[in-house]
Amino acid sequence: MSDRIRWGILGTGNIVHKFATGLAVLPDAALVAVGSRRQETADAFGDEFDVPNRHAGYEALAADPDVDVVYVATPHVFHCDNTVLCLGHGKHVLCEKPFAINAQETRRMIAAARKNQRFLMDAVWTRFLPTMVKLREILASGRIGEVKLMQVDFGFRAGLNPKGRLFDPALGGGAVLDVGIYVVQLAAMVFGKPPAKIMSTMQLGETGVDEQTAMLFTYDQGQMAQLACAIRTSTPQEASIFGSEGRIHLASAWWNGTNLTVWDKSSGAEGETMTLPFEGNGYNCEAQAVMECIRTGKLESDIMPLDETMQLMETLDAVRAQGGLAYPME
Ligand SMILES: NC(=O)c1ccc[n+]([C@@H]2O[C@H](COP(=O)([O-])OP(=O)(O)OC[C@H]3O[C@@H](n4cnc5c(N)ncnc54)[C@H](OP(=O)(O)O)[C@@H]3O)[C@@H](O)[C@H]2O)c1
Numbered sequence: 001m002s003d004r005i006r007w008g009i010l011g012t013g014n015i016v017h018k019f020a021t022g023l024a025v026l027p028d029a030a031l032v033a034v035g036s037r038r039q040e041t042a043d044a045f046g047d048e049f050d051v052p053n054r055h056a057g058y059e060a061l062a063a064d065p066d067v068d069v070v071y072v073a074t075p076h077v078f079h080c081d082n083t084v085l086c087l088g089h090g091k092h093v094l095c096e097k098p099f100a101i102n103a104q105e106t107r108r109m110i111a112a113a114r115k116n117q118r119f120l121m122d123a124v125w126t127r128f129l130p131t132m133v134k135l136r137e138i139l140a141s142g143r144i145g146e147v148k149l150m151q152v153d154f155g156f157r158a159g160l161n162p163k164g165r166l167f168d169p170a171l172g173g174g175a176v177l178d179v180g181i182y183v184v185q186l187a188a189m190v191f192g193k194p195p196a197k198i199m200s201t202m203q204l205g206e207t208g209v210d211e212q213t214a215m216l217f218t219y220d221q222g223q224m225a226q227l228a229c230a231i232r233t234s235t236p237q238e239a240s241i242f243g244s245e246g247r248i249h250l251a252s253a254w255w256n257g258t259n260l261t262v263w264d265k266s267s268g269a270e271g272e273t274m275t276l277p278f279e280g281n282g283y284n285c286e287a288q289a290v291m292e293c294i295r296t297g298k299l300e301s302d303i304m305p306l307d308e309t310m311q312l313m314e315t316l317d318a319v320r321a322q323g324g325l326a327y328p329m330e
Pocket residue numbers: 010011012013014015016035036037038041042073074075076078096097098123125165177178
């Protein structure tokens with residue numbers, strides 16, 4: 001392996017532009033290859049980000065000997081096949097969220113990583129931002145006591161586009177897989193375990209996917225999480241965590257914010273607000289964490305481990321089953 005970790009990017013949609021911008025602030029990262037379904041789009045992306053190897057087709061990217069790790073950023077329905085392809089060619093993989101369509105695909109992806117002895121991670125980038133690092137520290141310190149309840153939402157109003165990735169059932173559309181994963185993973189991070197009981201209700205829109213979903217999770221000692229996500233409704237995008245000795249608020253937008261306020265015995269009525277800025281656009285934080293794992297020979301991340309990804313996908317399956325959302329490919 002060269003001094004720099006050599007990245008390949010699979011797909012040339014919206015998010016890869018942000019990810020490539022994030023990578024550019026990391027001196028020990030090199031973006032060496034891109035794979036697209038068409039040569040023209042691979043070349044256009046290559047010109048924009050100065051990427052030397054431009055492949056027509058994902059298999060050529062997966063086989064590129066110059067690449068150490070591939071960032072998979074296609075619509076959700078392709079994550080499993082794309083990831084298994086790259087792992088099979090001996091590449092490490094960072095796969096966009098939601099990791100897969102369901103737990104069955106997730107199992108296949110994790111098995112491929114373990115069989116090929118390659119690093120694999122669910123790209124839950126928010127977990128690597130300084131605010132989330134601080135949140136984990138505060139919770140572990142016991143400063144707000146025992147966590148009893150949390151509330152979090154992630155909703156935005158997208159224009160209805162039946163053929164777009166957000167609304168097309170054939171592409172795994174809907175709120176739960178697109179942004180529900182953010183709120184579900186926050187609950188998993190805060191409580192450190194999957195819910196004992198899941199209740200959910202979904203509003204299915206005209207294309208058949210959930211436009212908004214509400215979830216109520218209960219845990220083995222009676223703790224609760226109230227979660228909401230939406231793709232046709234703007235919501236505050238805030239998170240609150242309530243403990244026996246205090247509470248924490250993550251300001252909007254909680255998933256990429258820099259402000260966190262804690263109220264406890266010592267904080268006074270206004271609480272103690274901490275500001276935790278980050279370098280770059282934030283995608284560099286998860287990329288940096290991936291590179292640290294690869295350099296030290298780790299096959300998974302302690303912050304976003306594969307067993308937890310498996311539990312997250314099982315939770316999302318249960319949420320969808322109660323809401324009545326199955327995809328055509330399932
Ligand atoms: N972490 C985050 O903040 C974040 C934000 C947005 C999205 N995401 C995730 O990233 C993934 C991609 O989202 P996006 O918004 O970037 O999607 P997008 O703009 O629709 O781009 C997806 C790319 O996937 C490739 N693709 C392959 N087969 C396709 C098909 N049948 N239809 C459409 N595209 C196809 C295309 O690349 P080529 O034409 O080059 O092959 C396309 O440009 C999703 O899973 C999403 O949940 C994450």
